[in-house]
Amino acid sequence: MIAGTRLLPFLCALLLTGCASSTFTTTWKTPDATPLGFKGEKVVAAVLMKDPAxxxxxxxxxxxxxxxxxxxxxxxxxxxxxxxxxxxxxAKAALEAAGVKGAVVMRPVHVDRTVTVTEPYEAETYASFWGGYYGYGVSLSYSSPREATVNEKMVVYVETLVYSLEQNKLVWGGLSTSEDPDTLAQLIEELSVAAAAELEKQGLIKAR
Structure with a gap:
């Protein structure tokens, strides 16, 4: 497992092709949860990463x-x-002085990277041993491998937690996976939308 504080090179430096796909694989809500009264109230956004920018x-x-x-x-x-x-x-004193009622916390916890290398394969070249594969195979055994296709896939795991600071209580939590995010900003936006949908489904916030 890669610690969250070591994910910066993956989340900030890598600009991958393709679209991110964010899905909550695990969610939890407190058994006695009631709809969150956050409308019009101050809610703090906290993303736990060491890099300030x-x-x-x-x-x-x-x-x-x-x-x-x-x-x-x-x-x-x-x-x-x-x-x-x-x-x-x-931190507690500052948030209480500002009248903050809730907190949404995101923390990158793990990254999986998979690299797949595919080399061209031409089986028809092997139809006969003499006058076919023998000369072909021997020539390749003494040369550099043919050009291969390299594909990289990255899956980022992010923990999202929603707290009622008035009660000092965790209301909802979820672990999500995001595949091949283009940028950190896109990742956060997709997870925010996905989290809102989950909170609406759980009856914790009302659809606008």
């Missing part, structure tokens, strides 16, 4: 998605700009 980009995108769903999306980096990493008391 990547974190700001991701939190901006997530806060935008939160605001599009009726709450007032705020970013953790703007509310706690000078926080010491891991200083819970400092």
């Amino acid at each position: 990547a974190r700001k980009l991701a939190e901006d995108r997530l806060a935008m998605q939160i605001s599009m769903r009726g709450a007032e999306g705020r970013t953790l980096y703007s509310l706690v700009p000078d926080a010491t990493p891991g200083n819970e008391a400092q």
